[in-house]
Amino acid sequence: MVLYGEGASERVMNSAVYVNNKEGLDYWKEIRIPYNSVYEDLTIVKAEVVKASGAKIPAETYENELVYTRLEPGDVVYLSYKLSSYGIGRLGREYWDKFYFSAFNPTLTARYSVLVADQVPIYYELVNNVNNIKPVESKHENFRLYTWEMRNLPVLKEESYSPAAGDIGSVLHVSTVRSWDYIAEWYSDITRIQSKEDFDINAAYKEIFPSGIAGLNEQEKARRIYNYIEENISYSSVSFRQGAYVPQRASKTLNTRLGDCKDLSALFVSFARKAGMDANLVLVSTRSNGQHSMRLPSMEFNHCVARYKDGTDYRTLELTDNHLPFNAMPQSLAGAQILNIPYEYKSGELIQLYEPRANANVIKHRRSKVLVDNADLHINTVVTTNGEVASGFRSSYGEKAQDELKQNLQEAVSGQFRNPVTLEKFAFRNLDNLSDTVMMDETYTVKNDVISVGDLSMLKPPLMDIVATVDIFNNEVRQYPFxxxxxxxxxxxxxxxxxxxxxxxxxxxxxxxxxxxFGDMKYELSYIKAAPNKLLIKRVFQTNIRDNIKPEAFPKMKEFFNLIVAAEQKYVSFK
Structure with a gap:
């Protein structure tokens, strides 16, 4: 990597991968080199398959896509390319990067070098640096060279539900940006420009508040703006329409009725500021990227939400889901890395982990009544849920014709039983609006679900929602958090x-x-005989979807889940 004093940069990437099985062949046969054609030029220096005999077969290439033909186990995939970057805009002179030394395949040698012009500051951090590797530094005319190298790296273990590679592997973070304040100030300036009100914004504002805002509290103002955006604007992210960093003008999002996360958030901020609210954007690196993906200042965020002040508290709004209830948050944001972008810039902003509000829990309440009729079960079940699960109900069932909807519900409930099921009637509440909760009411008959042995009969209580499974466990010692x-x-x-x-x-x-x-998780299953022929079963399960399970605690979680699964497999008998 070469960083020039004027802001331009060049990256040369060389890799040689030995393919030793069919799985590796499927992974490496096609490659797409990530780059931005707006301000980067890509040159493929060499791309070829090297056979065991020494024969070389050039890869087929088109722009940034490569296909390695005639690839077979025992071959080496070689790739060398150069990216020349000519930064544009206020951050155009800045550079940031991540280099993953660790990988899910054996690595003989991994090396990262950066040649930096003397006048360019460079900051770096190597996370999970178990061997305390330091860069080798040297001077070359008006440049400084930093080189990190590791050999014979341990392979990252494939484990289900493990953290992102950046949280568990050795990863080098490099940046020339001096502080998060620099990022926040830059984006604050952009927000003010792109969210300015104009004729179209003012006209839509009158639709949202036809009688003005007198007497409305901040939460009611936010709810009306949120509902308007969710009902009228659709999420859309297409590279030729949306820039990587800068949101569209709020009026353009309004007129096209399309926008990505930052566009929709900027539109909310535009309406909210006009309504006298304290509102701003928040940049997000979602939880799937890991909780350590942004150790140094950069713009490697992949999401954006809006924030508004309600009394003494700040609340965040996710605007890309047209089915999500107001003030609800997708779980991909819980524990995600965020950077607050004050509308009127103030110093002191730092990257932090997003903490959901204490009362933001997603709750699933199900009440079922089962009438036993010889060998059949007549069941009525009513389920009420909120948050992201309510959004899932709306997405799955909200805009379907009755015949299609009935078929989908029939298939879903049939999957819960081994015997034939007939769905007789169903109803929903709040499926067509953004209320906090969605309710689903189903009535159906399960044929021959009662087992009889002589005078004794048995049935398995239909708890319906599966809260624990054992297929996530094996006999191997877990290495990473769950x-x-x-x-x-x-x-x-x-x-x-x-x-x-x-x-x-x-x-x-x-x-x-x-x-x-188990830890903060609590499980209760109780049986109450209300009468000789009436049995009430109650189940309460408090999960903890915020925290990771440490590897050393995983065996206890296995015991806990085995107990739950065993308890929910039991039958009740009657005669």
Whole structure:
């Protein structure tokens, strides 16, 4: 990497990969080199397959796409390319980069070198630097050279629900940006320019507040603006329409009815500021990128949300999901790295992890009534949920014809039972609006679900929602944390099942109550005989989708989940 004093840069990338099996062949046969054609020039120096015999087969290339033909196990994939960058705009002179020394395949040698002009400051940090590697520094005329090198690196282990590679591997972060303040100030200036009001914004504002804002609190103002944007503007992110960093003018987003995350957030800020609200943008690196993906100042954010002040508290709004309830947050933001962008710039902004509000839990409440009719079960179940799960209901069922909707529901409920199921009726509430909760009411019959042995009959209580599985465990010792947020999207499950037997029948054997906990997770399953022929089953499960499970705690989680799965497989008997 060469960083020139005028802001231009050149990157030369060389890699040689030995392909030793079919899986490696499938991975390396096609490559796309990431680059921005607006301010970068790409030159492919050499791309070829090197056979064991020494024969070389050039790759087929088109712009930044490469296909390695006649590739087979035992070959080497060689690639060398150069990227010349001519930065534009206020951040055009700045540079940032990440280099992953660690990989999920064996690495013989990994080297990163950066040649920096004397007048250019350079900041770097090597995370998960277990061997305490330091850069080798040398002087070359008006440049300084920094080189990091590692050999025979340990392979990152493939584990389900593990953190991003940047959180568990050795990663070098490099930046010329002196502070997060520099990023925040620059983006604050952009926000003010792009969110300015004009004729179109003023006309739409009158639609949102036809009687003005007198008597409205900040949350009601925000809700009206949010609902207007969600009902009238669609999410769209296309490279030739949206820039990588700069949002569109708010009026353009309004007129085209299309925008990406930063466009929609800037539009909200435009309306909110006109309504006298304290509102601004927040840049986000979502949780899937890891919690250490941005160690040094850069613009490697992949998302943007809006923030507004409500009394003494600040609340954030996700505007890219047209089905999400007001003030709800997708779980990809919990624990994500964020940078607040004050509308009127003030110093002191730092990258931090997003903490959801204490009352922002996603709750799933299900109440079912089961009538036993000989060998059949007649079931009515009502489920109420909020947050991102409510958005999922709206997305799955909100805009479908009744026949298609019934078929989808029939397939979903049939998957819960081994025997034939007939969906008889269904209803929804708040499927066509942005209320906090969505309710689904279903009535169906399950044929031959009661098992009879002589005078004794048995059935498995239909709890419906699966809260724990054992397929995430194996006999190997876990090496990395388990990211529970990737596995679960509900904070609290509350389930009630009432089973009523025909007259003259009575419950015989009922499982014992279960109570268990693991860290902050709590599980309860209780059985209450309300009458000889009536049984009430209650299940409460409080999860913790915010925190990772440490590897050393994973065996205890396995015990906890095994207990839950075993408890929910038990039958009740009657005669």
């Amino acid at each position: 990211e529970y947020w990737k596995y679960e999207n509900v904070d609290d499950y509350n389930t009630e099942v009432e089973i009523e037997l025909p007259a003259g029948k009575a419950f015989d054997l009922v499982p014992s109550n279960v109570q268990a906990s």
